[in-house]
Amino acid sequence: MNTKHATAEQQQQIRSVLDDWAQASQAKDVERIISHYADDIVAFDAVGPLRFVGRDAYKAHWDFCMTVCPGPSLFELHQPTILVSGELAVSYALLHCGGTNEQGQMESSWMRVTQCLQQFGGQWRIVHEHFSAPFDMESGKASFDLQP
Template sequence: MAEKEIRELIERWAVAAHAGDLDTVLADHTDDVVMFDVPPPQAGARGIEAYHATWPGFFEWQARGATFDVLELDVTAGADVAFAWALLRCGTEEDNAAHPDRRLRITFGLRKEDGRWRVAHEHHSFPDESLPA
């Protein structure tokens, strides 16, 4: 049951991120969320206000026709903590054509608060393609 709830939460978040729906993006996050993202700041966004501030630029980029599609999602849940990882196709049409195998990797750390699952940690990354495979 927990795995299904978390899967639905992450899929809802991804649809909202693609649509530019900030309220839904923020809805299932803790007040003390920490996110390490692809763009700066290197020390991450710490707290819901800092997390909130990371989204407008992404939404502007996304509105120019970029993809943000969950391709694979795996969830492991305990009684009150869980983690999940996902692979997404995230890029413009040109990015995706030039790098068809590139995937955005996201790891989520969740905890149950007041009976509902909330994201307390996100880590987004792309592989460093300059390194040998």
């Protein structure tokens, strides 16, 4: 994990939040996932509407996503970079995510994720999250076969 302009304590705190968020996502523990978001989270997910506003709306989306992918899942941050300035931090990384299909085979792709965090009462919370997948401009289809 690359970190810039962050104290060792800030690095550890933010790393812990992001690691637990990723582990909770892989474990499909929606309550634990949501615990890392601020109440007024604004999220731009790769799936669904243009944006989600508020923790309740985003929780409903996470609940929906878990029903679409009922089997074992994959959710791994790849070389996240963290930038910190005061009580604000930004993390960006590639995300390898996927789930098992009806035949029990893992289907996965690489996506991009950016998360903005803010410190509230000593706790880092995600205040903005943006997932995206690159797409081919000619076909209009997502490029899920790209590799880092």
